[in-house]
Amino acid sequence: MEESEKQVSVSRVPLNAGLGADAGKSVVRRNLMHERGYAPYCGDVKCWGMMPRTKWDGEQFKCPCCGWRSQFPDDFIAEYKAKWHQAPN
Numbered sequence: 001m002e003e004s005e006k007q008v009s010v011s012r013v014p015l016n017a018g019l020g021a022d023a024g025k026s027v028v029r030r031n032l033m034h035e036r037g038y039a040p041y042c043g044d045v046k047c048w049g050m051m052p053r054t055k056w057d058g059e060q061f062k063c064p065c066c067g068w069r070s071q072f073p074d075d076f077i078a079e080y081k082a083k084w085h086q087a088p089n
Helices: 003-011 027-033 076-086
Strands: none
Touching: 003 027
16 A cells, blocks of 8 residues: 555544544534533634633633633533533532
8 A cells, every 4th residue: 555545544534533422523512521621712813812711601601801702502501501510509
């Protein structure tokens, strides 16, 4: 097998191979669900804070510098809150 053929066969492996239930989820969503305290970077390319980590505001993630706010769908936020932000008993 030539070197170029090896590269082609490697490039055909799906990026989400071996992720099981997490297949198809973005890296950010996987991190949010598996790393306690994880916060995504600001999503505003014009943020003067040079893409700082956001802060959880109870409903979404908000940039402390420019005010940008994430827009994760309600079903994902419900899953996230159930895992990390349960009300105390």
